[in-house]
Amino acid sequence: MPKPKVGFYDLTGCQGCLLSVIFNENEILDMLSKIDVKEFRFIMDEKYSGKLDVCFVEGTVVNKEDEKVLGKLRERSKILVALGACACHGNIPALRNFADEKKLDYLKYEKKHEQMQDMEKPMPIAKFVNVDYSIPGCPPDRDEIKKFIKEILLGKEFRNYSDPVCRECRLFENGCLIDDGQICLGPLTKGGCHAVCTTNGFKCYGCRGVTDDANFEGYFRLLEEKGKTDVQIKKHMETFAGIEINEKLKDTEWQQLH
Ligand code: SF4
Ligand code: SF4
């Protein structure tokens, strides 16, 4: 049986997601013996323009060029995978959607950067093409990438972790940052990251996206009891998954908060 043809590509991102693939250094040679990697610029010079069985795409669509590249990748691929928070949720590049337009005009003028003249509203890749699977996170968890590749090779359906970060955080017996009066997005965010931030004393910023049954109302109430304002909470929530959260909270007072 021929090995599946696999490609790793990036739009606008920092390439940390692609690095997470390579961080599987102990297993990567095994993986490479089972899949036919046609393009992956970190580890090979070759370019490939043929059909792919599985195409991993890192990064956000920020301009027409990204959109064009993504469209062509979709046409060529049986399975297209959004790799990382930028591709899945827009992430930091999408913060521009919530920024003051005047400041952006200033940046465009000062930098006179060719690509910045072509700025669109940055969006996750699912806004442009059909996405078969998502591996969220900034960066995505390297074990999850490995698990995904193994399951796809076995012809299985890959399922994302769907419980909130709090579940894993509690399993590690961490103290709760919300109890300490901090804004932590663990209750609203899909886990699967082993609560890596909170276990190391950092707040969760929601890089893996929002749980299906997120209780925004209860969350706001809880943080307001801790003295946090709606605007403070909103700023925190917009960092990684702002587009998704804005969609879930459309037609609510959330839209008017600045
Ligand atoms: S998701 Fe994070 S690690 Fe991946 S490209 Fe975006 S900023 Fe970089
Ligand atoms: S620190 Fe954050 S992730 Fe951990 S239990 Fe508290 S709210 Fe949940």
Ligand code: SF4
């Ligand atoms: S704890 Fe939150 S911000 Fe940190 S990796 Fe997990 S989902 Fe992302």
